[in-house]
Amino acid sequence: MKTTYTIKEVAEMFDLSVSTLHYYDKQGLLPFVDKNDVGYRTFTPSDLNFIHTICCLKDTGMPIKTIKTYISLCMQGADTIPERRALLNAHRDAVVAKQARLEESLQEIDEKLNRYTDPAARGLIESEIEFVTAEKSAHHLANPFVTQ
């Protein structure tokens, strides 16, 4: 059996740089990775599963320190299942909230795009500019629009 991977192979698999993997190891995210007799990191297929999980947590915005905590719980055996659940549940809630905010903001962007795409866009924008200008003027504030 020769199913192990070098750091470069792993980096390519997960679209990370070798330095990022070094960095993650230094941050304590890869306690499961052992080194061979000359000090090279030797990644097993199970290590890839852990790294996949790390990427998944990272991609959903979990900070390195929290990922480290999670991995550390994993290394402590089945007794930590309740803590892992609690940690992931809290993160899940955060991700769902983030999704909601993202969806909301996306809809606003879409509304703006619709306004810009409207055949009457130019007129709409021009009257908006007039409105803002009038408001500024009413408060004796400078007109913010570029007048060329």
Added chain:
Amino acid sequence: MKTTYTIKEVAEMFDLSVSTLHYYDKQGLLPFVDKNDVGYRTFTPSDLNFIHTICCLKDTGMPIKTIKTYISLCMQGADTIPERRALLNAHRDAVVAKQARLEESLQEIDEKLNRYTDPAARGLIESEIEFVTAEKSAHHLANPFVTQ
């Protein structure tokens, strides 16, 4: 008419800090905000609309520099509508892609949570630990699990 706002009021409205607004101004995000005779920033209702847009773009991950570009286009009048559209469209695509990745990762987190919530979780995790341990051993690598 007394409908203007101080920086502190605006900060509270948008859940930003006063320093963040100062920072944004310094970065060129608030060219529309004028100052009163003693140099205090005076925010009008239209300014709030712009700030709302800025927050919306920021919350969807647009970098400060790009937001600056967008605002700058807005200040240049209706002629820049095509460029604003292009910018927002590109951003929209990025946000949709981000949503997809987030959704994908969320599902994986949910799968992990389901495993941990399973009545047989302990058994599952324990046999996983055994598997990993065997794999490490087969490659003459250290057992990564904490043995207490």
Added chain:
DNA sequence: ATAAACCCTGAACCTTGGTTTATAGCAAGC
């Protein structure tokens, strides 16, 4: 008329998440 609370600027500082650089030890092909 004075203290407390607010505003300003500029510069220094901070955190996160890496990347780069320098130096050196292995490995594989020719």
Added chain:
DNA sequence: GCTTGCTATAAACCAAGGTTCAGGGTTTAT
């Protein structure tokens, strides 16, 4: 055995997005 390419560590560096601090005016309530 030499070159090329991989690996390692440590430390310096970087960019983004703010925050904090120092020094100094303003406004408001008492």
